[in-house]
Amino acid sequence: MRRKLIYSLVGIIILAVGLLTINLAAGYKPALGLDLRGGISVTLRPVPGQAYDKSSLDLAVGRIRERVDSFGVGEPEILRQDNAIVVNLPGVNDQKQALDLVNVTGKVYLRPVLACAAPPSATPVTSIVSTATTTSGTATTTVGSSAVVTLPTTTGAGVAPGSTPTTGSPGPSRRVNSVPPTTPPAASTTAATTGSSADTSTTTAGSGGATSTSVGLPFSDPNATQILPTRDGGRCQVGPSGGTGEVFVRDSAIPRIIGGGWGVTVDLKTGSSGEGVWNVLAKECFNGTTTCPSKQLAIELDGEIQSAPSVNAEQFTGSVQITGSFTKAQATKLAQVMNSGALPITLQAEAVQTVSATLGKDSLRAALIAGAIGIALVLLFMFLYYRRLALVVLIGLGVSGALIYSLTSFISRFYNGVLSLAGVAGLIVSIGVTIDSYVVFFERLKDEIRAGRSLRNSAQRGFKAAFHTILVADSVSLIGAAVLWYLSVGAVRGFAFYLGLSTMVDVFVAYFFTRPAVLLLARSKYMSGRKIMGMETAIDGAVQPLGATS
C-alpha cells in the first residue's frame, strides 16, 4: 500500500516536471489568442437565403487557408464553427487587407484559355507572394509590356502549356474525352519572359476593371480577361467567364481511373442551363475561335485555375471526362472543386475585430498579475486555515499548473489551439474549483477525526467520500464544458475548452497526487501527535474526548 502510494506520488511529480521540461526545452509555448497579442479576427457566414452544405464551407476554409498561407501570415487560425468561419490573423493590422484575404466566393468559373505560360521552375507559391507586395507596381508593367498580354488579340496561337518539361509537372494541359492533345506552337522567348515576370507579378493584367491587389492570389473578375495562376505554379491568360460550375450536377464529379490514369467524370445538367452553356463553350474551344484560341477550357476557383483541359469534342451529352496525368490527390481535389462549384456559397463578413498589440499585451499582463496575486491570496488563506496540510495544496497547485501549461503548449503546437483572454479567464475561475477539491477533502478529514478515528484511518475514509463528491461535481462541470464547446462559437468555445481541460486535470491530480500525498502525510511523523486543524489526534487513534469536560 505504502509503496503504491509513493509510486503514484513520485510518478505524477515526475510526469508534471517531465512534461514541463520537455515543453520548455522544445520551446513550445501556449499560442496566444488574438485578444492577447493583437491582430484581426474576421467571422464569415454564408449570405442568408442560399442553399449550401458543410462541404462547401469546408472547401471555403481550405481556400481561405491557401490564400492566407500564400500571404505569409504567421500562425493564422482558420476554423469552421458550425456554419460560421472564423479567421484569426495575428499581427495583421490592415482591415482591408484582412478582408481581401478571406474574400472567397467558392464560385467556379469556366473560362476559355487565351494563352498559358509554363510554371516557373520550382518556385514555391509562397515566395512569389512575399515579393509581390512590394514589387507589384513594377511587376504590372513587366507583364503589361510583354508580348503575352497582347498575344491573344493579335494571334491565335497560344503559348505552349507545359513547355518546360524539366519541371516534371504535367502543366495545365488536360484532355477532355481522352483524345491526345494537340501540341500548340512551341513557346518562344515570350514564354520565358512571362515565366520570369510572373515571379513577381500578382496583379491582374488585361482589360480595365480587373481588381488590383497586393494579396498573394489575384481576384477573379469573371467579366474581364485576366492572367491567373494555375495550381502548379504556371499562369494562363483567360477570357471572360462563359459559364459557372453550376452547369454540373451536384456531387456528380467523381475521381476515377480512366484509360490508365486518374481523371474526373462529371455529369452535366440537362437543358440550356447545363449542357447548353457547356456546349457553347466547348464548341468555341474545340474550334479554336478567337475567344478560345488555345482550345483549352479553364476551370477557375477564386482566382486560381484548377485545371485547363483541352476540349476534344464539340458536343457533349450527359457527362464529361477530364483526363490527363493527374495523381489521385489532384483528381480528388478537382472533383471536390467541381462539386462545390455546382452549389457555390457567398460569404459575408459578420464581425471584424481588430485588437491593437499593446492593448492585447496589457490585458495579458493584467490577467497574469491578477491571477498570481489571486493564487497567492488563496494559498495564504489555505495556510492560515489548514496549517501544515496546506503544503499539499501548494505542491498540488504546482503540479496542476505544470500539467495545464504543458497540455496547453502541446495543444497549441499540434492542434492549432490558442489561448485567448476568455481561456485565461476560464483558467482563473478553475482555481476556485481546484481549491474546492482540497477543501472538500480536508473538511471530510476533519469530520472523520472528530468522529474519533485515527488520522491514518481518517485520511483513507475521508478521501473515499471526498473523491465521490469531487467526481459528481466535476462531471457537471465537464458536461457544461462539453456542451458549450460543441454548441457555441468564438470566445465561448475557448473558455469551455480550458474549463474542461482544468476540470479533468483536477480529477487526475486529486486521485494521483492529493490522495497519496495526504495518506502518506497521515502516516508520517510530520503530522503525528500534532494538533491537526485544531483536532487533537494521535497516531495510535487514542482520541481525547472532544469538548467533554471530564
Place this chain on the structure above:
Amino acid sequence: VSDVIDTESDIQIPDAPARRSRRGRLYHGETRVDFMGRKWWGIGASMALILVTIISLLTQGLNLGLDFEGGVQWEVPSAHITDAQARAVLTANGVNAADAKIVTVSASGVKRLRIQTPAQTTAVRQKVSEDLAKSAQVSVNEISTNSVTAAWGTEITKKAVRALVVFIILVALFIAWRFEWAMALSAITAMLHDVLISVGIYSLLQLEVTPATVIAFLTILGFSLYDTIVVFDKVDENTARFAGARLPYDDVINVSMNQVLMRSLNTSLAAVLPVLSLLVVGAGILGAISLREFALALFVGLITGSYSSIFIASPLLAWLKGRTPKYRSLRAPRAIGIDLERLVMGGSPAARREAQRLRSAAHTGDTATAVLAPATPEVVLSHPPRPRKKKRR
C-alpha cells in the same frame, strides 16, 4: 453568519458539555444553525432581489454591446485627441457624428477614446481608423476596431440560448440519474436564480453586455450547479444515514447544511479571491477593461452561487421531499439547539457517551433525567452505521 450561530446558547441543557467560542465552533464544524427555521429570510431576500431584477429588466432592459446590436467601434489612445476632434473625423468621412457614442475609458493609466457608430462599410472603417490615428498622433496599429453585423449578434445569442437549453436538460438528467429528480429540480431552480440575479446587476447598473459577459454568465451557471451538487451530495449521504432513524427531511437538510457550512464558506472564499484579484488588481489598478466586466459578473455570480445552494436549493428540496409519502408522516418538530448539534456531530465520542447516559437513565427508572432527555433520533443513532459492504459482482 456568526450572529445566527449562537442564538440557542441561552437554552440550558443539564450536563451540556462546555462549548467552544463561537468562532471555534465554526472552525471545528460544530455549528447548529437552524437553516430551515430561517429559510424565509433567504427566500425573502432572493424574492426581493428577483423583483428588483424584473422591474429593472422591464423598465431599463439590458445595455447590449456592439456584438449583439451590430455596429462599429474604435478605440484610440486619447493623449492627443479630443471628443470634438474625433467627431470631426467621423463627419469628414461621411459618418453621422450625431449617432456616434463617444466615451473615455481608462486602461493601464492610458486614457482611451471609445467611439461607437452604426455599421459602416469596410472602406469607411479603414479611412476613419487612419484619420483617427493621424489626429491622435499614433500609429494606425494602436487603434483597435471592432465591427459586427446585427445578424451575427442575433446568431450568437441564439447559439448561446440553444447551448443553455441543452446544458440544462443534460445536467437535469445527470442529477436525476445520480441522485433524484427533486434534487435536479432544486439545483436548476437555484442556478436560474443565480443567473437571474447576475443579469439583474447588469441591468440595474446598465453595464454593457459583451460576449465576455455571456461567458461569465455561463461560468456562474456552472459554478452554481457545482456548488449545489457538493451540498446535495452531503444531503444524499445523510438521507441514507438517517434512513433508519425516521428523521424528518427538514432535519436531514439542517444537519447537512451545518456539516458543509465550513466547506461552502472556504470554497466560496477560495473561488472569490482570484476573481476579486482580477477585479481589483487586473481591472482596477492595471486597468484591463476587458477583464473588468467579466470579473464583476463572476464576483456576483460566485457569491450568489454559494448562497443559493444553501438558501434556495435546499429549502426547495426539503419542500419537495417533505411532500413525498415517505416523509409526509414524519411531522416531528425540528431538532434545534443542542439536539441539532448532536445530529451534526453524530457519532462523536461525546455524543455516544451522552446517548449511553440517557439510555441507562431510562433503564434505571431515573424518570427525571429520562423525561428531560430530548427524544431525538440521535438516541437511536448513537454511532455511525457501519459502511455498507461492497457488492460482489
